[in-house]
Amino acid sequence: FAAGTVYTATVTLTPKAGFTLTGVAENFFTVAGGTSTNAANSGLVSIVFAATAEPVTAIGAITGIPMSGQTLTAGEITPVGATVDYRWQVSNDGVNAWLDISGAVTASYEVDPAKSAAGQYVRLVATGNGSYCGEVFSAAEKILGMPTMVSVTAGTFQRDATAANTSFVSAFSMSAHEITRAQFNVIMGTDPSNTSYSNGVSDPVQMANWYHAIAFCNKLSIAEGLTPVYTISGSTDPSVWGAVPTSDNPTWNAATCNWAADGYRLPTEMEWMWAAMGADTGNPGATNTTGYNKAYAGEGMGGAVGDYAWYFDNASSKTHPAGTKQANELGISDMSGNAWEFCWDWYNIYPENSNSDYRGAGTGSDRVMRGGSWAFAADKATVAFRNRSSPNYQGNGFGFRVVRSVIVPVTEIGGITGLPKSGQTLTAGALTPSYAAVTYQWQVSDDGSAGWADIAGVTTNTYVVDLAKTASGKYVRVAAAGKDSYSGTVYSSAKQIWGDYSSATIGTLKYVPAGSFQRDSDEANISIITKGFRMSQHEITRTQFSAIMGSDPSVTETSNGVTDPVQFTNWYCAIAFCNKLSIAEGLTPVYEVNSVDFSTLTYAAIPTTTNTDWDAATCNWSANGYRLPTEMEWMWAAMGADQDSQPGAVSGGVNLTGYAKPFAGSNSSNTVGDYAWSSDNSSFKTHPVGTKLANELGLYDMSGNVFEWCWDFFENYPSNTVYDYHGALTGSSGRVCRGGSGGSNPSYFPSRYSAGMASASNWKGFRVVRP
Numbered sequence: 115f116a117a118g119t120v121y122t123a124t125v126t127l128t129p130k131a132g133f134t135l136t137g138v139a140e141n142f143f144t145v146a147g148g149t150s151t152n153a154a155n156s157g158l159v160s161i162v163f164a165a166t167a168e169p170v171t172a173i174g175a176i177t178g179i180p181m182s183g184q185t186l187t188a189g190e191i192t193p194v195g196a197t198v199d200y201r202w203q204v205s206n207d208g209v210n211a212w213l214d215i216s217g218a219v220t221a222s223y224e225v226d227p228a229k230s231a232a233g234q235y236v237r238l239v240a241t242g243n244g245s246y247c248g249e250v251f252s253a254a255e256k257i258l259g260m261p262t263m264v265s266v267t268a269g270t271f272q273r274d275a276t277a278a279n280t281s282f283v284s285a286f287s288m289s290a291h292e293i294t295r296a297q298f299n300v301i302m303g304t305d306p307s308n309t310s311y312s313n314g315v316s317d318p319v320q321m322a323n324w325y326h327a328i329a330f331c332n333k334l335s336i337a338e339g340l341t342p343v344y345t346i347s348g349s350t351d352p353s354v355w356g357a358v359p360t361s362d363n364p365t366w367n368a369a370t371c372n373w374a375a376d377g378y379r380l381p382t383e384m385e386w387m388w389a390a391m392g393a394d395t396g397n398p399g400a401t402n403t404t405g406y407n408k409a410y411a412g413e414g415m416g417g418a419v420g421d422y423a424w425y426f427d428n429a430s431s432k433t434h435p436a437g438t439k440q441a442n443e444l445g446i447s448d449m450s451g452n453a454w455e456f457c458w459d460w461y462n463i464y465p466e467n468s469n470s471d472y473r474g475a476g477t478g479s480d481r482v483m484r485g486g487s488w489a490f491a492a493d494k495a496t497v498a499f500r501n502r503s504s505p506n507y508q509g510n511g512f513g514f515r516v517v518r519s520v521i522v523p524v525t526e527i528g529g530i531t532g533l534p535k536s537g538q539t540l541t542a543g544a545l546t547p548s549y550a551a552v553t554y555q556w557q558v559s560d561d562g563s564a565g566w567a568d569i570a571g572v573t574t575n576t577y578v579v580d581l582a583k584t585a586s587g588k589y590v591r592v593a594a595a596g597k598d599s600y601s602g603t604v605y606s607s608a609k610q611i612w613g614d615y616s617s618a619t620i621g622t623l624k625y626v627p628a629g630s631f632q633r634d635s636d637e638a639n640i641s642i643i644t645k646g647f648r649m650s651q652h653e654i655t656r657t658q659f660s661a662i663m664g665s666d667p668s669v670t671e672t673s674n675g676v677t678d679p680v681q682f683t684n685w686y687c688a689i690a691f692c693n694k695l696s697i698a699e700g701l702t703p704v705y706e707v708n709s710v711d712f713s714t715l716t717y718a719a720i721p722t723t724t725n726t727d728w729d730a731a732t733c734n735w736s737a738n739g740y741r742l743p744t745e746m747e748w749m750w751a752a753m754g755a756d757q758d759s760q761p762g763a764v765s766g767g768v769n770l771t772g773y774a775k776p777f778a779g780s781n782s783s784n785t786v787g788d789y790a791w792s793s794d795n796s797s798f799k800t801h802p803v804g805t806k807l808a809n810e811l812g813l814y815d816m817s818g819n820v821f822e823w824c825w826d827f828f829e830n831y832p833s834n835t836v837y838d839y840h841g842a843l844t845g846s847s848g849r850v851c852r853g854g855s856g857g858s859n860p861s862y863f864p865s866r867y868s869a870g871m872a873s874a875s876n877w878k879g880f881r882v883v884r885p
Contacts, residue, residue, distance in 0.1 A: 167242065167244075167245045167246055167247040168193065168196070168242075168245060168246055168247070169242065169246070169247050169248035170191060170192070170193070170196050170198055170240060170241075170242040170246050170247070170248045170249070170250055171192045171193065171248070171250065172191070172192035172250055173188065173189050173190070173191055173192070173238065173240045173250045173251070173252050174188075174189020174190040174191075174252070175189045175252065175253055176188065176189060176236075176237075176238060176252050176253070176255050177189065178222075179258070179296045179299055179300055179315065180225060180236065180255045180256060180257050180258050180296070181225060181232075181257065181258045181259065181260075181296060181297070181300050182225050182226075182227045182232070182257075182259070183224065183225060183300075184224070184225050184300060185222050185223070185224050185225075186202075186222065186223045186224075186225060186236065186238075186255065187221060187222045188200060188221040188222070188238050188240065188252070189238075189252060191240055191250075196242060196246045197242070197243050197244045197245075197246055198240040198241055198242050198243060198246065199219070199240070199241045199243050200219055200220055200221055200238060200239070200240055200241075201214050201215075201218070201219055201238070201239040201241070202214070202215045202218035202219075202223045202236055202237075202238055202239075203215060203236065203237050203238075203239060204229065204230045204234050204235065204236050205234065205235045205236075205237075205254070206234055206235075207235065208235035208237075208254040208256065209254075212237065215229050215230060215236070216229065223236070223238075225257060227257075230257050231257065231259075232257050232258060232259025232260075233256070233257065233259065234256075234257050235254040235255065235256050235257065236254065236255055236257060237251055237252050237253065237254045237255070238251070238252040239251055239252075240252075256316075258294065258296050258297065258316065260297060260300075260301075260334060260338070261289030261290065261291065261293065261297070261378075261515070261516055262289065262290045262291070263287040263288065263289055263290070263518060264287060264288055264289075264290050264444055264445050264446050265285070265287050265520070266283075266285065266286050266287060266288055266385070266388065266389050266393055266444060267285055267393055267394060267398075268282070268283060268284050268285040268522075268547070268549055269282070269283060269388065269393055269394040269399070269401075269402065270282045270283075270401045270402070271283075271387070271388055271391065271394075271401060271402040271403070271405055271406065272401065272402065272403045272404075272405075272406055273384070273387060273406050273464065273498075274406055274464070274498065275406075276466075277403070278466070278467050278468065279464065279466060279467060279468070280401060280467075280468045280469075281384045281387075281388070281468070281469055281470075281472055282468070282469070282470040282471065282549055283382075283384050283385055283388045283471060284471055284519075284520070284522070284549060284551065284598070284599050284600070285520040285522060285599070286381075286385055286517050286518065286519055286520050286599070287517060287518045287520060288381060288385070288389050288444075288446060288515065288516075288517045289446075289515045289516045289517070290437065290441070290445060290446055290447060291318075291436035291437045291447050291448060291515065292318035292319075292436050292448050292452060292453050292455060292513050292514065292515045293318065293319050293322075293330065293513060293514055293515060293516065294315065294316050294317060294318060294319060294435075294436050295307050295312065295314075295315040295316070295317055295318070295319045295320075296315040296316060297319070298319040298322065298326075298330060299315070301330055301333045301334050301337060302326070302329070302330055302333065305319065306319070306320075306321040306322055306326065306508065307319055307320045307321050307433075308320060308321055308510050311431065311432050311433060311488075311510045311511075312432055312433050313432055313433065313434055313435060314435065316435040316436060317432075317433040317434060317435055317436065317452075318433050318436050318448070318452050318453035318513040319453075319513050319514075320433060320453055320509070320510055320511055320512055320513050321508040321509065321510065321512065322456075322508065322512055322513055322514060323358070323359075323360070323503075323505060323506050323507055323508045323512065324380075324456045324481045324503070324505035324506070325358045325359050325363065325366050325505055325506060326358050326508075327380055327456045327514040328344045328366075328369055328379075328380065329352040329355065329358055330378075330514075330516075331343060331344060331377065331378040331379050331380065331516055332344050332350055332351070332352050332377065332378075333352050334377075334378050334516070335375075335377025335378050336351070336377075338377075340375070340376050340377035340378070340518075341372070341375040341376050341377050342372075342375065342377045343371055343372050343373075343375045343377045343378065343379040344369050344370070344371060344372075344379065345369065345370045345371075345372065346365060346366060346368070346369045347365060350372075359506055360506055360508070361506050362504060362505070362506050363505075363506065366505070367505060371458065371473075373471075373473075373519060373597075373598035373599055374519070374521070374597060374598055374599060374600075374601070375519070376518065376519065376521055377518065378516040378517070378518055379458065379516065379517060379518070379519070380456055380457055380458040380514060380516065380517070381455075381457055381458065381515070381516075381517045382457060382458050382459055382471075382472065382473050382474065383457045383458075383459045383472075383474060383482045383484065383500075384469075384471070384472050384473075385457075385517060386449075386455065386457050386484045386485075387405075387406065387484070387497060387498070388402075388405075389442075389444060389446055389449065390405075390408075390411040390442065390446075390449040390450070390484070390485070390497045391405025391406065391408055391411070391497050392405060392411075392412075392442050392443030392444055393443075393444060395443040395444065396443070405497060406497055406498045407497070407498065408496065408497040408498075409492070409495075409496050409497075410422050410423055410450040410451075410492065410495050410496060410497070411423075411442040411446070411449030411450045411485075411495075411497060412440060412441065412442040412443065412449075412450070415440070415442070415443060417440065419450070419492045419495065421439065421440050422439050422440050422442070422450055422451070423439060423448070423450035423451030423452070423486065423492070423495050424439060424448070424451040424452045424487075424488050425450070425451040425486060425487070425488060425490060425491065425492050425494075425495055426488070426489060426490055426491050426492075427491070427492065429451070429452075429488035429489075431488065431489070432488060433452055433453055433487075433488055433511070433513075434452060434488070436448055436452065439451070439452075448485070449485055450485055450486055450495035450496070450497075451485065451486050451487060451488065451495050452485075452487060452488060452513075453485075453487050453488070453511050453512065453513030453514075454483040454484070454485060454486065454487045454501060454503075454509070454511050454512050454513065455483060455484050455485045455513060455514050455515055456481055456482075456483055456503075456512070456513075456514040457474075457481065457482040457483065457484055458473065458474065458481075458482075459473060459474025459475070459481065459482045460474050460475040460476070460477060460478025460479075460480070460481060460482070461474075461475075461478055461479075461480040461481060461482050461500070461502035462474065462475035462478055470549070470551070471551060471598065479504065480502035480503055480504055480505075481502065481503060481504075481505050482500060482501070482502055483500075483501040483502060483503050483512070484499070484500065484501065486499065487511030487512075488511055489510065489511045490511070519598070519599035520599060521599055521600070521601050522547060522550065522596075522599060522600050522601070523596065523600070523601050523602040524545060524546070524547070524550045524552060524594060524595075524596040524600050524601070524602045524603070524604050525546045525547075525602070525604065526545070526546035526604055527542060527543050527544070527545055527546075527592065527594045527604045527605065527606045528542075528543020528544040528545075528606070529543045529606060529607050529609075529767060530542060530543060530590070530591070530592060530606050530607070530609045531543065533612065533757075534579060534590065534609045534610060534611045534612045534627065535579060535586075535611070535612035535613070535614075535625070536579050536580070536581045536586075536613075537578065537579060538578070538579050539576050539577070539578050539579075540576065540577045540578075540579060540590065540592075540609065541575060541576050542554060542575040542576070542592045542594065542606060543606055545594060545604075550594075550596060550600045551596070551597050551598045551599070551600050552594040552595055552596055552597060552600060553573065553594070553595045553597050554573055554574055554575050554592055554593070554594055555568050555569075555572070555573055555592070555593045555595070556568075556569045556572040556573075556577045556590060556591070556592050556593075557569060557590065557591050557592070557593060558583065558584045558588055558589065558590055559588065559589045559590075559591070559608065560588055560589070561589065562589035562591075562608035562610065562645070563608075566591065569583050569584065569590070570583075575592070577590065577592070579611060581611070581613070584611050585611065585613065586611050586612065586613010586614070586615070586625065587610065587611060587613050587646075587885065588610070588611050589608040589609065589610050589611070590608065590609055590611060591605055591606045591607065591608045591609070592605070592606045593605050593606075594606075609627070610625075610627060610628055610645065610646040612625035612627065612646070613625055613648070614648065615648045615884065617650075617695075617699065618699070619658055619661060619662065619695060619698065619699070620650055620652075620654060620658045620695070620882070621650070621651060621652065621658075622650075622651040623648035623649055623650050623651065623882075623883070623884065624648065624649055624650075624651050624811050624812045624813055625646060625647075625648055625811075626643075626646055626647050626648070626649050626747070626750065626751045626755055626811060626883075627646045627755055627756060627757075628643050628644055628645050628646045629642075629643055629750065629755050629756045629767065629768075629769065630642040630643065630767065630768045630769070631749070631750055631753065631755075631768060631769035631770075631772055631773065632768065632769065632770045632771070632772075632773055633746070633749060633773050633831060634773055634831065635773075635774075636833075637770070638833070638834050638835075639831065639833060639834060639835075640768065640834070640835040640836075641746045641749070641750070641835075641836055641839060642835065642836070642837045642838070643746065643747060643750050643838065644837060644838055645838075645885070647743075647747060647883050647884065647885055648883060648884050648885070649743060649747075649751050649811075649813060649881060649882075649883045650881040650882050650883070651804070651808075651812060651813060651814060652679075652803035652804050652814050652815065652881065653679035653680075653803055653814075653815050653819060653820055653822060653879050653880065653881045654679065654680050654691065654879060654880055654881060654882065655676065655677050655678065655679060655680060655803055656668050656673065656675075656676040656677070656678055656679070656680045656681075657676045657677065658680070659680040659683070659691060660676075660680075662691055662694050662695050662698060663687070663690070663691055663694065663717040664716065664717055665717040665718075666680065667680070667681070667682040667683060667687070667717075667874065668680055668681045668682055668800075668876075669681065669682060669876045672798065672799050672800065672876040673799060673800045673876075674799055674800060674801050674802060675802060677802040677803060678799075678800040678801060678802055678803065678819075679800050679803055679815070679819050679820040679879040680879050680880075681800060681820055681875070681876045681877065681878060681879055682874045682875065682876060682878065683823075683874060683878055683879055683880060684720075684722065684870075684871060684872050684873055684874040684878070685823050685848075685849045685869070685871035685872070686720050686721050686725070686728045686871060686872065687717075687720055687874070688742055688823045688880040689705045689707075689728075689731055689741075689742065690712065690715060690717075690720050691740075691880075691882075692704060692705060692739065692740040692741050692742065692882055693705050693712040693715075693739065693740075694712055694713075694715065695739075695740050695882070696737075696739030696740050697712060697713055697739075701737075701738050701739035701740070701884070702734070702737040702738050702739050703734075703737065703739045704733055704734050704735075704737045704739045704740065704741040705731050705732070705733055705734075705741065706731065706732050706734070707727055707728050707730075707731045708727040708730065709727065710727070710728075721872055722872055722874070723872050724870065724871065724872045725872065728871065729871055733825065733840070735840070738884065738885050739884060740882045740883070740884045741825065741882065741883060741884065742823055742824055742825045742880060742882065742883070743822075743824055743825065743881070743882075743883045744824060744825050744826055744838075744839065744840050744841060745824045745825075745826040745839075745841060745850045745852065745866065746836075746838075746839045747883060748822065748824050748852050748853075749772075749773065749852070750769075751811060751813055751816065752772075752775075752778040752809065752813075752816040752817070752852070752853065753769055753772025753773065753775055753778070754769075754772065754778075754779070754809050754810030754811055755769070755810070755811060756769060757810040757811060758771075758772050758775075758810060759779075759781040759810050760772065760775060760780065760781050760782070761781065761782055773864075774864070775864065776860065776861075776863065776864060777789055777790050777817040777818075777860060777863045777864075778790075778809040778813070778816035778817040778853075778863075779807060779808065779809035779810065779816070779817070784807075786817070786860045786863070788806065788807050789806050789807050789809070789817055789818075790806060790815070790817040790818030790819070790854070790860065790863065791806065791815070791818040791819045791855075791856040792817075792818045792854065792855075792856060792858055792859065792860045792863070793856070793857055793858055793859050793860075794859075794860060796818070796819075796856030796857070798856065798857055799856060800819055800820060800856055800876075800879075801819060801856065803815055803819070806818070815853075816853055817853055817854055817860075817863040818853070818854050818855060818856055818858070818860075818863065819855060819856055819879075820853075820855050820856070820877055820878060820879035821851040821852070821853060821854065821855050821867065821869075821877055821878050821879065822851065822852055822853045822879060822880050822881055823849060823850075823851055823869075823878070823879075823880040824841075824849065824850040824851070824852055825840065825841060825849070825850075826840065826841025826842070826849065826850045827841050827842045827843075827844060827845025827847070827848075827849060827850070828845055828847040828848050828849060828850050828866070828867075828868030829841065829842035829845050829847065847868045848868040848869045848870045848871060848873070849868065849869060849871055850866055850867070850868060851866075851867040851868065851869050851878065852866060852867070855877035855878075856877065857877050858877075
């Protein structure tokens, strides 16, 4: 170019990719004389055009399933090819307070529940870089979770118009929504839904058959570390079951259910119905007698069916996102409408009358479906309407929801009721919780504390006492082991088998059970007898005493004969008789007296005056021989123990009023003369034993005829509760006598008396006990 000369040039430029030229493609340049525009090359003119970055204008929808562990991917950027930086963000409500997710800065994001939990929302921010500018935001996606479970309390409901047809259902939890397409896809790796009848992946899955449903349940259980519920061909792992059948499959039809497993399963029809009606909300603990008649789940909460259900009139021939209609009383949505829901049960006629945790018929051809769907009228969405389908059929409105058993511990079993004697029925006490499903097992032990063994074949809540299995003197208890959705094992208190004992010398000894009683007017003073014992049915007679001791000390003037109680026996005579009778019957003697050999002892050698060695006699309480009763044993037996017929005497297993009975055997309708020989009717003589009525335990003459020696020293009772009380260790007031005599006024029968151990009279006798 020449200096001072003006040149005109047309310059055509091809813009660099991503740039737009400003100005025009035709420009005029003037080169000043004597000056070059390029010092290095005066013939070269540098022409500079200004350029601006192109804006990013849009980003497509996020793809992928917005659930934990799943990968979300950015949608397409507009303009295509634009370079951008990504930032994933999270918000609690999808509108406000968006926060960047740490480290999530690529076009994809693997959903991390620690960073974006179920129920929160995520979106993607794309910011132009290089020659692109601006910032765009994707639509928000809600992070979906696996089913949110709602607790459903245990309870009872009337299932149809017949009042007697009630069903009890144990507690469980149920998914708040029907299983969605997204949830099904994550677990099963596929979505069978017909998208023509769906609004999106948050809708209930459809085209799922019953086989799909149970496979989903086990797969979800395994994914969450729970125990799978269903077993097919010996396995709980659906990966070995093979492909989900689309035609009827006998092997899959034979699936079994472990009701005690903590994994997911289909509801039983009774569980579904109980949840749909709102369980016992509004009247907790009572039988729901009207819920079966509801026109839709949630009826009575306000509004109309269309507020609670997607059905033919409002669904526009499609499913809709789960949970977009109002929930019922329990917070469970879509129990009416949207998609039919498979239940576990084979379809069959309901059984009559009451049932507990009913799980349907044992076999069938169709499975129960409940709740109606988008394709049906409202009259199919009622709480009571039943539908059915073959387990292989896939329908545009067929879906399901899941439940989990609530494993409830069995915490207690009440005491055994019934008389523990041969041929009598014992019944297990009430369970806590009362509705628990358990397996019973009766057990036997020699001592009631250890060595428990199962009684073969006795596995119901009752046991008819069989002495071949549980001999008299042994102990029984019942174990209740939780089953199905109940856990733990509880044991009843032990009950000793009543076994009367027959002695060749003294006849029958009646069994007296263990138990507890209030011994005086102070309700804090409780005596507890921990082990049962046998007591002679009658006072020891003159004949019996003579047979063992070789002598009869009785005074015939005050006796009617040799079957009367022996009299004129002091305490020393009584313990000597016990030991000599034990020796005669091959039992272990109970008493020990210094320098006395009871095997050779004669009646004449028994002291008739106070003797310190005999006063200091000791008792081997573990020996199996005969002995005198303790005062507490005597009182317990006299009042009738826990069989006291006095109205209201026994409460909570404790005899509260027996101590105040005017005579042994008394109740509200009898008289003392029926039971006792007293100063009113004895003519001041003893009478043959057993000629008056026996008390509740079959013991005669516990009031009247003769006073009866006890083991105890006569001292004040201790205060409060005592166990197997044997009396004071020493005493200066003699030993206790109980029961009154034929010479006593009946008003004295309840009283306790003392007598010197060497003293004897025509009104003193005794009876014996043994283990």
